[in-house]
Every structure is written in C-alpha cells, then in structure tokens.
Amino acid sequence: MVLAGHAGRMTSTAPLPESPAGPAASAVGLTKTYGRGPAAVHALRGVDVTFGRGAFTAIMGPSGSGKSTLLHLLAGLDTATSGQVLLGETDLTRLDDTALTLLRRERLGFVFQQFNLLPVLTAEQNIVLPTELGGRRGRGAGAPLDREWLGVLVDVLGLRERLAHRPSELSGGQQQRVAIARALVTKPELVLADEPTGNLDSRSGAEVLDFLRRSVRELGRTVVMVTHDAVAASYADRVVLLADGALAGEVTDPTPEAVTAALDALRTSLPMAGSAR
Amino acid sequence: MLRLTLRQARSTAGRLLLAGVAVAMGTGFVAAVLLTSALFTRTTTDSVAAQYRGADVVVRTNGTPLTDAEVADVAGAPSVAAADGRVDSGVQLVGASGTEYAGLRNTTTAPALAAADHDRLAAGELPSSSGQVALSAATAQRLGAGLGGSLSVRTYPVTTDLSGAATEPVDVPVTVVGLLSDDTGALFDSSGAVLATTADALAWSSGSYTDVSGAPLTGYSAVLVVTAPGASPQEARDAVADRLRTAGLQTQTGEWDPSQGWTGDAPPVDVLTTQQVVDSAVDSALGGTRVLTSVVLAFAAVALFVATTVITNTFSVLVAQRTHQLALLRCVGATKRQVQRSVLAEAAALGVVASSVGVLVGAGLSTVAAAVLAHLAPGVPVPTGVVLTPAAVVAPLVVGTGVTVVAALAPARAATRVSPLAALRPAAAPDLRTRTSRLRLASSLVLLLGGGVLLVGGVLLATGVFADAVNGATGTSDELAVWGVAAAVVGGMASFSGVLLGAVFLVPRAVGLVGRLVARGGGAPARLAALNAVRNPRRTASTTGALLIGTTLVALMVVGAATTSRTLAAALDRQYPVDVQVTSLGGPDGPEPLAPEVVRAATAVPGVRAWTPVLTASLTANRGTTPDPRSQTWLEAAAASRGQLASVLPDPAWVAALAPGTVVVPRDLATSLGVSDGDEVVAYPSTTQAQYDDQGTPTGWAGAAPQGHVLRVAVTDLGGYQALVLPGDLTAADPAATTSGLWVHLSADADPVAVADDVQTAVTDAGGTDASTSPVAVSGAAAERAGYERVIDTMLLVVVGLLAVAVLIALVGVANTLSLSVIERTRENAVLRALGLTRGQLRRMLALEGALVAGVGGLLGVVLGSLYGWAGAASLLGGAAAAGGSAIWTPELPWGRLALLLGVAVAAGLLASVLPARRAVRTPPVAALAEQ
Known part of the structure; x- marks a missing residue:
C-alpha cells in the first residue's frame, strides 16, 4: 500500500507489464467549473491522471469530490473548462459533438449504475446496439459486429439463456451483465463504469465486479470505474483518490481495508471540504 | 389542495400547451359556427320585425284576400285600438x-x-293620393327617376278568357313623391320597396288572388292590429279570432299547416301575435341556415371528439x-378523492382557459367570414360585427370545459390507484401499459362484422340486386x-x-408491421423508432385513431366525390352524347337550316376536334309497316x-349498326316506343294530323294517309331520346328535314365550359342570334358535365375544409404524444446519445416515429375511407340509378388525391416531431443521466 500526498502531483504512473503501448487515456490539467463568479463550483481543479492500458482503475472519493465529473469528461459527455482529455492520441476537448458521439460509439464503452438498458429491446439487441447505431450505410458505420467476440462475451457473462429476454424480465445482476456485454461488444479502448454495483445486492455486485476484472485480465480491456464502495474498489488494480476536485493520492493493489484506511485519512485531512459540489 | 393543483398545472404548462391548443381549436370551431348563425338570426329577426x-x-290570409268589411270587423273587436289592411304584393x-x-x-292610416313608414322615408313625403309612390332610393336611381320624377306601373289585367290569348299590359303613370332608405333588411323584406296609397296598391295588386274560375279578387293579404291600452296581444288575438269566426271566417291562432287541408271555401285565416309571425318567419327564413348550422356543428363535434383523445393522452x-408526487400526497394524508379532484380541477382550469381562447378565435373567425362574404357578394346585405348571444358564448365554453373534464376522467381515476407506498419506492419508469379487455375486442368485432354485413347488404339492396327477388313482396324498388x-x-x-374501438388491437399491429418494413436496412435508430412507436399500444391507438377519424372522412369524401363524378359523367355521356350542339331553333314557319357562317364560326373555335352538320326532323312513328293513327309516337331523329x-x-359502337334502312334507337326511347331490336317501325312527318272522336281517341287521318318510310330498329346503349338514321332515310321519312344541327366533339384536353362559351360567342358574333335569321341555341353535355364536376368539387372542398379542423387537431395530437414520449424517454435518449447516437440520428429517429404513427393513421384512413366512399356512392347512386331504371355506378380511385392525403399525413407526422426533437437534442446527456 502506497499513499501519495494529497497534493496529487502525479507526473507518471508506471504502466502495467501487460500494456506496454502507453496509457489508454489521460487527463492533463483538467479543470471543470460550473457557474460563474461567486456562485462558481469548482468540480475539478487541474487534475493530471493517466490510466494504463489493460488496467482496472477505480476512482474513489467523498460525495462532491468530482469523481463523476472526471468520468463524464473522460467519456466526452461533458466539456472541460480547461485542460485536455486524451483517449490514446485523440484530444477529446478539440472534438465537436458529432465527432465525440462517433468516438463514444466506436472507442468507448459504458456501464451505468441504473443499467440503462433500452426496455423495448431484448438482451441480445441491447448488447449489439452500439454496433448498429451507424446503420448499414452512412457515416461512421462503426465496428462491424464480431460474432465470435459476441459469443465469448455471452458465455463469459453467462447470458446465453437470457438473450431473448426483455430487460424487465431480468434481475438487476443480469441486467448489469447485459450492460457490461454492451460496453465490451465493440472492443472499445476504454470502458467507463459509473457505480456499476450501486443498485445491486452484494452477491450480484460481486459477480459484476468479477466480470469487470475478468474483462481486463482475460479479455485485455481497460476499465475505469467510479465507486464509493471500498470493497468494489478492491477489485481494481489501482485506486485513484479524489477530494475536492483534485487528486488526493492512490492505492495500488488495493484491499478493502487499505482503501477504507486511505479514505479515512482523506476525511480527517479534509474536514468535509468537498460538500460544495 | 387547489393551490397545489394550479401550481402544478403552471409548472407543467408546457406539457398542457398542445392539449390546450386542441381544445381551443375545437371550441373555436363551435363558437365560430354559433356566432355566425346568431349574426344571421339577429339580422333576419330585425328585418322581419321591421x-x-x-x-x-297580425291577421293573415292563406288564400282569399281579406275584404274591407273584414278589416272593419277586426277593428271592431274588443281589445283592438286600430286595424289597417295591408297589401303585400x-x-x-x-x-x-x-x-x-x-x-x-300600401301606406297606412x-x-x-x-x-314605421315615416321612419323609412329618406326624402320627400309618403304618397297621399292616387298616382303617387315612394320607393327605395336605389330602385329609383336604377330606373332613372329622381324625387318628383315620373314612372309607369305596368299591370297585366287578368281576364277569365280561357283562349290563352295574352292580355296587353297597361302602363299607369305615377309620380315619385318620396324616397325610402333601403337599409333595413332588403334581403328578407322585399315587400317594402314601393309604397302607394291603399287604393292604388289594391288596384295594382288585383289579380294576385283569383277565385277558382280564375277571376281576380281584390283585397288585403293581411290586417295589422294595434291593441287597446291595457290589453295583451294574446287577448286581442283571441278577440279578433272570435269576431272573425262570428263573421263566418275560419280562423286559427297558430300557424296554418297547408298539409292539413281545410273544409269550406277557403283555408282558414291566421290570427297571430306579431311575435308569432316573427318567430315563424325567422324559422322559415333560417330553416336552411339551421340545417347548415347543425351539419357544420356535426363536423365541430368530430373535431371536439378528436380533441378529447389528445386531452386523455x-x-x-x-x-x-x-x-411519485401523487404518492407523496397520499403519504402525507391526501384522500383518493382529493387526488382525483386535483386532476379534474387541473383539467377544468385547462378547459376554461383553452375554451376562452377558442371563443375569442371563433369570434374573430366569424367576423372575418362575414366580412369576406360581404366582399364576395356585394349588394347582398351581410351583417357585420359580432352578435354575442349568451348561447354562442356560453355553449362553447361549457362544451369545451366539459369535454376537457370528461376526457380527464379516466386519467383521474388512474391517479386514485397510485398507492402511498409508491412514494417510498425509487421512481420507476412509469408503466402505462393497460390490459386490453376481451369485452372490448368482442364488441369491436361484433360492431365491425355486423356493421360490415349491414353495409354490404344495404349497398346491394340499394343498387337493386335483390329487387327482382323481393319486388312486389315488400314494396317498390324505390x-x-x-x-x-x-x-x-x-x-x-x-x-x-368497431374500427375505432378495436384500434387498440389493430393500430399497434399495423404500426409494428409498417415499422418493421421501414426499419429493415435502417439500423438501430429505425428499429428503435418502430419499437417506440408501439411502446404504449393504447396511446398509439388513440393518437392514430384520432387521425384515422379525420383521414377516413376526408378519403370517404374524396373517393365518394370522384365516384359520383365519374358515374355522373358516364351517365351524361349516354344521356347527352354530343359535347356541344348548335341548333337552329327555326322560325315561325318551321325549321330553318343553320346558316353557313354560323357553322364556319362555331367550328373554327379552338378546342373543337371534330364536327358534323346533322339533318334533323320531328317525325311521328309507330310499330309495323303502315302508319297507324292509333299507336303513333313522337320521334325526334337526326341524320x-x-x-x-x-x-x-x-363511343363509335353506338352507331356501328347504322346502315340504309336502319334506325339506331336509344334504349330508353325503344322502351317508350315499345319496340325492340329487329322490329320494324314506320316513320312519317309529324305534320300529319290524326282525326279524333269526342273522347279524344284517334280514329283516322284528318287528310290523306301518310306514305311512311319503314325502318328496322337497332337498339343501342346510346342515351337520350333522339334516334339516328342515315340522311337518305330521314329525307325519305320527312322531305322537310333540314340541316338545322351542328354536332361538335371537343378535344380531350380542352376546358369544356370555356369552349362552349367560345362557341356561343362565335355563334352570336356570326349573327346567329340576329333577329333577321332564326335563333340558334348552343347546348351540350360538355359544359353540363363540367358544371356537375365543378359543383361536386366545390362541395368536396367545403367538406374537406370543415374536416381539416379535425385532421389538424389530430396532428396536434401526434405532436403532443411525441413530445410527451420525449419527456418520458429523456433518460433513454441520453443513454443512446452516450452510446453514440448522433443528434441528427436522434432527430431522425423521432421524425420516423412521428411519420410512422401519422402515416399508418393516414394509410388506414385512406383504405377505410375508400371502401366507405365506394359503398356510399354505390348505395346513393345505385339507388338513384335503380329508380331511374339503369343501375350503373363506376367505382373510381382518385390516386393522386389519396396519395396527397397520405403524403400530408406523413409530412405532418414529420413536422410534428420537429419541436419534440429540438427538446430531445438540446438535453445534454449528462444532465439526463444524472436525473433520477
């Protein structure tokens, strides 16, 4: 367990042995301010962070620490006030809405707390949705569906028997597994998960986290997950701590106890600082 | 609670907007109709009362004029202060x-x-002695007589001479002593244009009434009575009636119904209060207006019905x-009733606001309509301004608010079913799916099948298919x-x-089917649009059903009109086979040939494709080979x-059988002649006189028996009553046959009315109507056919215009449903955006959804409307044709117009998605995802 200083000057993060090709994504001096003048809320204050390829990173922090904002900026769903967000070589802050949309479609995967499956589609239709958004023709037709890959995902996630079911006919855990399959189906460079276990019981939550970890270990994906649950964070290779919109340290090879301790340390050093957001 | 309700309504005003627009459109329609009708009623009442x-x-005769003695009787009745005879002629x-x-x-004493007479006097004075008249200024000006000028009154003395010789008119010189203002209701009160003394008026109007022998009767058409002080009009009326009865007249104190008949010499005399007279006059003057008003109100009812579906949705x-919010209210102690009332109160508030807007819009429309009418028909006094009768203002308000509240009843009941527990659960996506009942399906099928059988049976019955089987048993084919x-x-x-009731089963399936076809190859957005369109079957069904009503009725009208038009054209083709006929009408000495310059002029008109001069003769004919005065018939022939x-x-086939010695006879003429194909008839000049006995039965010939020319009959499908022969045969039958006709065929692309007019002008210019030559008439089927088509098209335009309101409201409903769906699916759309759906794709997805719902509504409407249109035209025209002896109707599908209707529906569906899509696209995905 290594506890970095909360000043968070992280100039480099050692890449993991499995991913020699440089970081999957990074933020450089990333700032996000909501509102103006005295009412301004500084959600992120110059965050520099790098997410290694083929790694499972958890982002933790108290409410209002800016972890969700960071995730949204990494996803190109929100625009930064200043700084850069790099996905591979691409600077997301320089892209217009359509380019960002196509980037999300082709290079990113999402897992939401609310699952957010489309109720009118079956599990299988939900999984393959990202590959079909481009239509058969048209601009940015996106990655063609890799049937073999789909088969692997379905088997790994244990969804074979559920493919024809509608989301309303699936349990929460099953829905989230469908959502994970949907996030992975285009073999995205980066999978972003926002509190993926927040709406699940602990057993289903453990399953989902296990799948996320397997997708990194066995399927070679890169996953960044926002969570407030120390146990969930312990599934990651590395935990990045945020407080009051700034990096507040990190824990590598985390255990639940280590994460909890780091969070406690954070709270004592920052007495309820981040409640503004 | 009420305050909360209103606050809630205000916070969701945007969502209520389109429902309000729908209500306002419906009530505006009702208000416009009622206000316009009120305007005309008021104007009519005013002028009749004047x-x-x-x-x-008022004592009014229904036959024999009232005499001076009877006027005196009336004046002498109790409760009567004064009575004066009124000449109305x-x-x-x-x-x-x-x-x-x-x-x-006549003037009154x-x-x-x-x-009343004095008030109408604009200049000069009222006539006080014989030979003086006062007349309306406009009439005086047209006649070229100013104040003090002279005119003549032309009378036609009636004689009892039955010889039929016309009597010479007598001109009586008169002086204009007064000019009348002609503002008060010249439209309805046409009887006040000329005022004369009673004596003159009686003299000039002599002959307006005659007795059974035709001898003229002189007298008054009415007696005006002024009641004595303290007496009511009813008392005076009854007293006058009593007095006249005593004098030997039959009277009645209500409106006389001619169908009741009467006993004695003359129908009874009406004794009525002025109010009764005004009421009945307004009744008869506005009878047509009332019918029109109720017909138009029926269309308004359709529009309002469509609006209810928008409100319910x-x-x-x-x-x-x-x-969630309702559950919270229930948690903190609101009763079910309070929850229900809050929804209904919100509906009532919406109804009142929207209906008020509607009444204002309606008042504006009615004012504009009156102004436009005044502009289009100068000279006809059209009332202007708005007459705000309580009925015309209150009725739309009540109806609009009532409709809104009634439409909200079911949702209000649904609100009471929200359990307080729902507040404690996380907000789930609202599930509006309701089970569709078996009862609904059963009743829908019963109505659909039963109605269908009745419809088909009715059409068959009307077209006379069963006529032979049951004729005589149940009645005539009429x-x-x-x-x-x-x-x-x-x-x-x-x-x-049945279709509307079953829409919830039918429409989602139809939308799903069309959606799958459209989605094929369109990728996920198209498929999602198709799936979203049927996501809530009941809502989709009511949205589409609303549109279905309008489009079905429009398609019905369009197809019915086209079929009617086509059938009429076919009938006219047969009845009047020649496009334009130029005919010399002949002089006093009999037929005269058409002048060559007339023929030249007529045939030179552009648009004339073919023409032929025809020899015509009026013949007499009978069956067999020898002329027989006892069975002769008139026979018009052309050659x-x-x-x-x-x-x-x-159709050239009609004259295919024409050969020397053959007469081509139209089927109807053959029936009236009593001949059939292959029979022989003998024809001879119609100038041949038969001799009659005392009973008027022909016994022989007045002179020498005619020679006669024998012809073999060939019956063809040609219509009309003119037989066709070759020129040689016609001259053989009647040596006096002349080339008095010119038959013209127009090119297919020519405007028949214009060409017929041009021919008329050319003929007139060529001297065809000059007094020195015999008069020439231009007639023909082409103009008549075009005239019918124009009438049908105009009626179609009016009806479609009236239905347009319902269609428009239904389209507002489509926009409403879409925008509510967008609000409901904010989160889902955000997820799609996060997963990589571009803004354009989201917009197109919603556009497709709108187009699907509207397009399927349009498509079903076109199909149903076409069937109903055919059925309607078949039963009406078939019935008429069957009564006329020839059962024909030609189904017609006006593809262009139907495609236009469908296109309008689809385009409107696309348009309806614009605003909802703007909202959907504007919502940033992050905000939507953060929303719980």
Missing part, C-alpha cells in the same frame, strides 16, 4: 332607364303603424409522471333503395365505431353519315 313594426297582432316599374320588379305595399402521461341507403349508413357508422356520327360520339 316589416310589422307597430302591430301587435309586387309590381313592375318602368322607368326611363329600365324596368324592374319591386315589392309593393293608423298612426301607431304609420311611424396528455393527462394519462401527466398522472404517470407524477406517480322503397328498397331508401331502406338500402339507410342500412348502409347505419352499417357504415357501426363498422367504423349524318356513320363515320361522321362516330367521330363526334364518345
């Missing part, structure tokens, strides 16, 4: 610059009645969205046709109700070569 101003009771005025027929009335969605039409109407309405005739007739 006619009897000053009188409290017409007279022909001859002035320096023209002749005009004007209403004639009773002071209470004279005020809106409130269902609002309640679903507020589940009666059968009427029953058939009635059955078809009831069946049509029942089956359409030209077969090729020439074929070139001007719509």
Whole structure:
C-alpha cells in the first residue's frame, strides 16, 4: 500500500507489464467549473491522471469530490473548462459533438449504475446496439459486429439463456451483465463504469465486479470505474483518490481495508471540504 | 389542495400547451359556427320585425284576400285600438332607364303603424293620393327617376278568357313623391320597396288572388292590429279570432299547416301575435341556415371528439409522471378523492382557459367570414360585427370545459390507484401499459362484422340486386333503395365505431408491421423508432385513431366525390352524347337550316376536334309497316353519315349498326316506343294530323294517309331520346328535314365550359342570334358535365375544409404524444446519445416515429375511407340509378388525391416531431443521466 500526498502531483504512473503501448487515456490539467463568479463550483481543479492500458482503475472519493465529473469528461459527455482529455492520441476537448458521439460509439464503452438498458429491446439487441447505431450505410458505420467476440462475451457473462429476454424480465445482476456485454461488444479502448454495483445486492455486485476484472485480465480491456464502495474498489488494480476536485493520492493493489484506511485519512485531512459540489 | 393543483398545472404548462391548443381549436370551431348563425338570426329577426313594426297582432290570409268589411270587423273587436289592411304584393316599374320588379305595399292610416313608414322615408313625403309612390332610393336611381320624377306601373289585367290569348299590359303613370332608405333588411323584406296609397296598391295588386274560375279578387293579404291600452296581444288575438269566426271566417291562432287541408271555401285565416309571425318567419327564413348550422356543428363535434383523445393522452402521461408526487400526497394524508379532484380541477382550469381562447378565435373567425362574404357578394346585405348571444358564448365554453373534464376522467381515476407506498419506492419508469379487455375486442368485432354485413347488404339492396327477388313482396324498388341507403349508413357508422374501438388491437399491429418494413436496412435508430412507436399500444391507438377519424372522412369524401363524378359523367355521356350542339331553333314557319357562317364560326373555335352538320326532323312513328293513327309516337331523329356520327360520339359502337334502312334507337326511347331490336317501325312527318272522336281517341287521318318510310330498329346503349338514321332515310321519312344541327366533339384536353362559351360567342358574333335569321341555341353535355364536376368539387372542398379542423387537431395530437414520449424517454435518449447516437440520428429517429404513427393513421384512413366512399356512392347512386331504371355506378380511385392525403399525413407526422426533437437534442446527456 502506497499513499501519495494529497497534493496529487502525479507526473507518471508506471504502466502495467501487460500494456506496454502507453496509457489508454489521460487527463492533463483538467479543470471543470460550473457557474460563474461567486456562485462558481469548482468540480475539478487541474487534475493530471493517466490510466494504463489493460488496467482496472477505480476512482474513489467523498460525495462532491468530482469523481463523476472526471468520468463524464473522460467519456466526452461533458466539456472541460480547461485542460485536455486524451483517449490514446485523440484530444477529446478539440472534438465537436458529432465527432465525440462517433468516438463514444466506436472507442468507448459504458456501464451505468441504473443499467440503462433500452426496455423495448431484448438482451441480445441491447448488447449489439452500439454496433448498429451507424446503420448499414452512412457515416461512421462503426465496428462491424464480431460474432465470435459476441459469443465469448455471452458465455463469459453467462447470458446465453437470457438473450431473448426483455430487460424487465431480468434481475438487476443480469441486467448489469447485459450492460457490461454492451460496453465490451465493440472492443472499445476504454470502458467507463459509473457505480456499476450501486443498485445491486452484494452477491450480484460481486459477480459484476468479477466480470469487470475478468474483462481486463482475460479479455485485455481497460476499465475505469467510479465507486464509493471500498470493497468494489478492491477489485481494481489501482485506486485513484479524489477530494475536492483534485487528486488526493492512490492505492495500488488495493484491499478493502487499505482503501477504507486511505479514505479515512482523506476525511480527517479534509474536514468535509468537498460538500460544495 | 387547489393551490397545489394550479401550481402544478403552471409548472407543467408546457406539457398542457398542445392539449390546450386542441381544445381551443375545437371550441373555436363551435363558437365560430354559433356566432355566425346568431349574426344571421339577429339580422333576419330585425328585418322581419321591421316589416310589422307597430302591430301587435297580425291577421293573415292563406288564400282569399281579406275584404274591407273584414278589416272593419277586426277593428271592431274588443281589445283592438286600430286595424289597417295591408297589401303585400309586387309590381313592375318602368322607368326611363329600365324596368324592374319591386315589392309593393300600401301606406297606412293608423298612426301607431304609420311611424314605421315615416321612419323609412329618406326624402320627400309618403304618397297621399292616387298616382303617387315612394320607393327605395336605389330602385329609383336604377330606373332613372329622381324625387318628383315620373314612372309607369305596368299591370297585366287578368281576364277569365280561357283562349290563352295574352292580355296587353297597361302602363299607369305615377309620380315619385318620396324616397325610402333601403337599409333595413332588403334581403328578407322585399315587400317594402314601393309604397302607394291603399287604393292604388289594391288596384295594382288585383289579380294576385283569383277565385277558382280564375277571376281576380281584390283585397288585403293581411290586417295589422294595434291593441287597446291595457290589453295583451294574446287577448286581442283571441278577440279578433272570435269576431272573425262570428263573421263566418275560419280562423286559427297558430300557424296554418297547408298539409292539413281545410273544409269550406277557403283555408282558414291566421290570427297571430306579431311575435308569432316573427318567430315563424325567422324559422322559415333560417330553416336552411339551421340545417347548415347543425351539419357544420356535426363536423365541430368530430373535431371536439378528436380533441378529447389528445386531452386523455396528455393527462394519462401527466398522472404517470407524477406517480411519485401523487404518492407523496397520499403519504402525507391526501384522500383518493382529493387526488382525483386535483386532476379534474387541473383539467377544468385547462378547459376554461383553452375554451376562452377558442371563443375569442371563433369570434374573430366569424367576423372575418362575414366580412369576406360581404366582399364576395356585394349588394347582398351581410351583417357585420359580432352578435354575442349568451348561447354562442356560453355553449362553447361549457362544451369545451366539459369535454376537457370528461376526457380527464379516466386519467383521474388512474391517479386514485397510485398507492402511498409508491412514494417510498425509487421512481420507476412509469408503466402505462393497460390490459386490453376481451369485452372490448368482442364488441369491436361484433360492431365491425355486423356493421360490415349491414353495409354490404344495404349497398346491394340499394343498387337493386335483390329487387327482382323481393319486388312486389315488400314494396317498390324505390322503397328498397331508401331502406338500402339507410342500412348502409347505419352499417357504415357501426363498422367504423368497431374500427375505432378495436384500434387498440389493430393500430399497434399495423404500426409494428409498417415499422418493421421501414426499419429493415435502417439500423438501430429505425428499429428503435418502430419499437417506440408501439411502446404504449393504447396511446398509439388513440393518437392514430384520432387521425384515422379525420383521414377516413376526408378519403370517404374524396373517393365518394370522384365516384359520383365519374358515374355522373358516364351517365351524361349516354344521356347527352354530343359535347356541344348548335341548333337552329327555326322560325315561325318551321325549321330553318343553320346558316353557313354560323357553322364556319362555331367550328373554327379552338378546342373543337371534330364536327358534323346533322339533318334533323320531328317525325311521328309507330310499330309495323303502315302508319297507324292509333299507336303513333313522337320521334325526334337526326341524320349524318356513320363515320361522321362516330367521330363526334364518345363511343363509335353506338352507331356501328347504322346502315340504309336502319334506325339506331336509344334504349330508353325503344322502351317508350315499345319496340325492340329487329322490329320494324314506320316513320312519317309529324305534320300529319290524326282525326279524333269526342273522347279524344284517334280514329283516322284528318287528310290523306301518310306514305311512311319503314325502318328496322337497332337498339343501342346510346342515351337520350333522339334516334339516328342515315340522311337518305330521314329525307325519305320527312322531305322537310333540314340541316338545322351542328354536332361538335371537343378535344380531350380542352376546358369544356370555356369552349362552349367560345362557341356561343362565335355563334352570336356570326349573327346567329340576329333577329333577321332564326335563333340558334348552343347546348351540350360538355359544359353540363363540367358544371356537375365543378359543383361536386366545390362541395368536396367545403367538406374537406370543415374536416381539416379535425385532421389538424389530430396532428396536434401526434405532436403532443411525441413530445410527451420525449419527456418520458429523456433518460433513454441520453443513454443512446452516450452510446453514440448522433443528434441528427436522434432527430431522425423521432421524425420516423412521428411519420410512422401519422402515416399508418393516414394509410388506414385512406383504405377505410375508400371502401366507405365506394359503398356510399354505390348505395346513393345505385339507388338513384335503380329508380331511374339503369343501375350503373363506376367505382373510381382518385390516386393522386389519396396519395396527397397520405403524403400530408406523413409530412405532418414529420413536422410534428420537429419541436419534440429540438427538446430531445438540446438535453445534454449528462444532465439526463444524472436525473433520477
């Protein structure tokens, strides 16, 4: 367990042995301010962070620490006030809405707390949705569906028997597994998960986290997950701590106890600082 | 609670907006109709009342004029202060610059009645002695006579001479002593244009009434009565009636119904209060207006019905969205009733606001309509301004608010079913799916099938298919046709109700089917649009059903009109086979040939494709080979070569049998002649006189028996009553046959009315109507056909215009449903955006959803409307044709117009998605994802 200083000057993060090709994504001096003048809320204050390829990173922090904002900026769903967000070589802050949309479609995967499956589609239709958004023709037709890959995902996630079911006919855990399959189906460079276990019981939550970890270990994906649950964070290779919109340290090879301790340390050093957001 | 309700309504005003627009459109329609009708009623009442101003009771004859003695009787009745005879007639005025027929009335001597005449006097004075008249300024000007000028009154003395010789008109010189203002209701009160003294008026109007022998009767058409002080008009009326009865007249104190008949010498005399007279006059003057008003109100009812579906949808969605909030209210102690009332109060508030807007819009429309009418028909006094009768203002308000509240009843009931527990659960996506009941399906099927059978049966009955089987047993084919039409109407309405009731089963399936077809190859967005369109079957069904009503009715009208038009054209082709006929009418000495310059002029008109001069003769004919005065019939015949005739007739087959010695006889003429194909007839000049006995039965020939020319009959499908022969045969039958006709065939692309007009002008210019030559008439089927088509098209335009309101409201409903869906699916759309759906794709997805719902509504409407249109046209035209002896109707599908209707529906669906899509695209995905 290594506890970095909360000043968070992280100039480099050692890449993991499995991913020699440089970081999957990074933020450089990333700032996000909501509102103006005295009412301004500084959600992120110059965050520099790098997410290694083929790694499972958890982002933790108290409410209002800016972890969700960071995730949204990494996803190109929100625009930064200043700084850069790099996905591979691409600077997301320089892209217009359509380019960002196509980037999300082709290079990113999402897992939401609310699952957010489309109720009118079956599990299988939900999984393959990202590959079909481009239509058969048209601009940015996106990655063609890799049937073999789909088969692997379905088997790994244990969804074979559920493919024809509608989301309303699936349990929460099953829905989230469908959502994970949907996030992975285009073999995205980066999978972003926002509190993926927040709406699940602990057993289903453990399953989902296990799948996320397997997708990194066995399927070679890169996953960044926002969570407030120390146990969930312990599934990651590395935990990045945020407080009051700034990096507040990190824990590598985390255990639940280590994460909890780091969070406690954070709270004592920052007495309820981040409640503004 | 009420405050909370209103606050809630205000916070969701945007969501209520479109529902409000729908209500306002419906009530605006109702208000416009009622206000316009009120305007005309008021104007009519005013002008009728002005006619009897000053009188409290009116005695009116229904036959024999009232005499001076009877006027005296009336004046002598108790409760009567004064009575004066009223002449209400017409007279022909001859002035320096023209002749005009004007209403004639006498001046009055009773002071209470004279005020009305004095008030109308604009200049000069009222006539006080014989030979003086006062007339309306406009009439005077047209006749070229100013104040003090002279005119003549032309009368036609009636004689009892039955020889039929016309009597010479007598011109009586008169002086214009007064000019009348002609502002008060010249439209309805035509009888006040000329005022004369009673003596003159009686003299000039002599002959308006005659006795059974035709001898003229002189007298008054009415007696105006002023009641004595303290007596009511009813008392005076009854007293006058009593007095006249005593004098030997039959009277009645209500309106006389001519169908009741009467006993004695003459129908009874009406004794009525002025109010009764005004009421009945307004009734009869506005009878047509009332019918029109109720017809138009029926269209308004359709529009309002469509509006209810929009309201119900809106409130269902609002309640679903507020589940959490309603549950919270229940948690903190609100009763079910309070929750229900809050929804209904919100609906009532919406109804009041939207209906008020509607009434204002309606008042504006009615003012504009009156102004436009005044502009289009100058000279006709059209009332202007708005007459705000309580009924015309209150009725739309009540109806609009009532409709809104009624439409919100079901959603309000749904609100009461929200359990307080729902507040404690996390807000789930509102599930509006309701089970569709078996009962609904069953009743829908019963209505659909039963109505369908009735419709088909009615059509068959009306077209006379069963006529042979049941004729004589149940009545004539006329009666059968009427029953058939009635059955078809009831069946049509029942089956359409079945369709609407079953829309919840039918429409989502249809949308799903079309959606799958459209989605094929369109990728995920298209598929999602198709799936979203049927996501809530009931909502989709009611949205589409609303549109279905309008489009079905429009398609029905369009197809019905096209079929009617086509059938009429076919019938006219047969009846009047020649496009344009130029005919010399002949002089006093018999037929004369058409002048060559007339033929040249007529045939030189552009648009004339083929023409042939025809030889015509009026013949007498009978069956057999020898002329027989006892069985002779009139026979109009025309002759030209077969090729020439074929070139001007719509179907050359009609004259294929024409050969020397053959007469081509139209089927109807053959029936009336009593001949059939292959029979022989003998024809001879119609100038041959038969000799008659005392009973008028022909016994032999007045002179020498005619020679006669024997012809073999060939019956063809040609219509009309003119037989065709070759020129040689016609001259053989009647040596006096002349080339008095010119038959013209127009090119297919020519405007028949314009060409017929051009031919008329050319003929006139060529001297065809010059007094020195015999007069020439231009007639023909082309113009008549075009005239019918124009009438049908105009009616279609009006009806479609009236239906357009319902269609428009239905399209507002589509926009409403879409925008509510967008609000409901904010989160889902955000997820799609996060997963990589571009803004354009989201917009297109919603556009496709709108187009699907509207397009399927349009498509079903076109299909149903076409079927109903055919059925309607078949039963009506078939019935008429069957009664006329020839059962034909030609189904017609106006593809262009139907495609246009469908195109409008689809385009409107696309358009309806614009605003909802703007909202959907504007919402940033992050905000939507953060929303719980």
